[in-house]
Amino acid sequence: MTRPRRFAAEAVALLTAAVVAFPLYWMVLSAFKPEGEVQSDRPRPWTLHPTLDAFRRVFGQQDFGRYFLNSLLVAAVVVLASAIVAFLAATAVTRFRFRFRTTLLVMFLVAQIVPVEALAIPLFFLMRDAGEVVPAIGLNTLGSLILPHLAFSLPFAVWMLRGFVKAVPEALEEAAYLDGASRTRFLWQILFPLVFPGLVATSVFSFISTWNDFLFARSFIVSATENSTLPMALLVFFKDEGNDWGGIMAASTVMTLPVLLFFVLVQRRLVSGLGGAVKD
Incomplete structure (x- = not known):
């Protein structure tokens, strides 16, 4: 150039x-x-x-700390669960041949096309009815936030990790079996470290989408405000007599810090992970 x-x-x-x-x-x-x-x-x-007056108003809110911990818990569970399930699913669709395998992969892509807003109302009724069977995932619980985010994170994560799993030579797997390694040992001690950069890359997207979610938090937490997440804390600063824009900006800044910290911690793995995502 x-x-x-x-x-x-x-x-x-x-x-x-x-x-x-x-x-x-x-x-x-x-x-x-x-x-x-x-x-x-x-x-x-x-x-x-x-x-620092705006930050004092933010941290002076009674439930702000609880909202922060709720967001942290929901995001952590979604990131860890989606990483493990996506790793196992990506390994299955890459290493094994079974009926409807191609159809399943196409469904992963179709799931990304459907707007989240279009599914908010059906998911509301689904969480309401599911709560009658399993109260832990019903409305007004953190489970009602974890489960939908997990479902929306998995298709993208599986499709992205598929390229990483496929990039690992099958000869390496055969050599491990010849050396006496079981399938489980190969999966977790050999394959998992090799695709770990891809797991980091997918975890970033899962973390951001879950941490910044407002739609599900607003829709599924109807009355139990103690289970609200951090984006809901912004509503406190929208008032009829006038919005507290300083408080809104301060709360938004506080919300951004964990995302930046997460990026700093995984940035090296993220770069290699995004590079490996194009391999097939």
Whole structure:
């Protein structure tokens, strides 16, 4: 690539990064602005009087800590469960030949096409009826949030991990069996570490979709507010007499921090995982 083209490509990349990062910058800036500057008719992209008042209002909410723990629990269960189930399912559809195998793979793709909003009402009635049989997954429970998110995370995770499993040579599996390794030992001690970058990549998407969910939390937690998740805490700052935009921005900033921390912890594995996802 010639120098002018490289310079142009870098300039476009920087401009794109700035456009993407600006809403995040404005969110954090508004969280630290005094209330008068946030409500001002002439907003400025800086502040000379930063304050923590908005964060004090956020952490001063009685149930904010409980909402945070609920979100953390739901996201952790969905990430771990989807990773394990997707790994086993991806291994099955890749290593074994069975009837309707291709149909099953196509169904995984079709499941990604259906909008989540279109399924919210059917899922509401499903969780309501299922709660009569298994109370742990009924409405107003954390199980009613975990199960749908798990169902929506699995198709994408299975399809993505399929490429990683297929990239592992079958000769390696045969050599392990010749050395006396059982199928279970090969699965967890050899295959699992090799596809672990793919598990990290799929876990990121599962974590983000679960952590930021508002639709299911609003639909399935009807009366038991103690089981609400963090996005529901934003509703406290929407008031009839006027929205507390400083509190909304501060709460949004707090919600963003776990996602950023998760990215920092898995960024190396994530890069290799996204690269391996295109292998087939």
